[in-house]
Amino acid sequence: MSTDKFDTAVDIVKRLPEDGPVKLTNDDRLQFYALFKQANEGDVKTTRPGMFDFTGKAKWDAWKGVEGMPQEEAKEKYVALLLEFLNKGAEDEEIKKFIAELA
Template sequence: MTTKFEKAVSIVNSLPKEGPVQTTTDQKLRFYALFKQANEGDVKTSRPGLMDFTGRAKWDAYKSVEGMSKEEAANKYVEALLEILKANQSDESIKYIQEIEKA
């Protein structure tokens, strides 16, 4: 994995729930899917049952990136985070952008 990807994962995992950088549920699912694809490749499990709403949403997101290379998924993860940070324009976002660019 690239250093930029590892830095982006670290940033996403450290974002406080009430901080200046907020992510939507769809964005969180996209990060989940790209992370799984970058680390494990294509989904290998069956879709969770009807009552497992969270599991199904995560599985569906992961399935949506099936066929993408691990490298491409890692790059898209970084791009997705940078897009969110650039749209936010807070001091925290600028700091995170600089950290990713230095990595």
């Protein structure tokens, strides 16, 4: 997979409208975060955040959950996950443009 396609997918996730046809839950966002971190940095190398850093722990746990996945595979899964979500709202014109960007 080209890095350009992955970079485009990352950009699209950032541009998804909050009130659009594709709604990401916190768990969905954590999946994207974990794959993004794995694709860019590889396995987690930091210690788990402290007990009161709930967001940090959730992000760390999600990233740790994909430990061992090759970085290229993480990029492919990131793009595939995004396409899965986009296809749910494929009748929307803005979503069609996002899908076209990944083609």
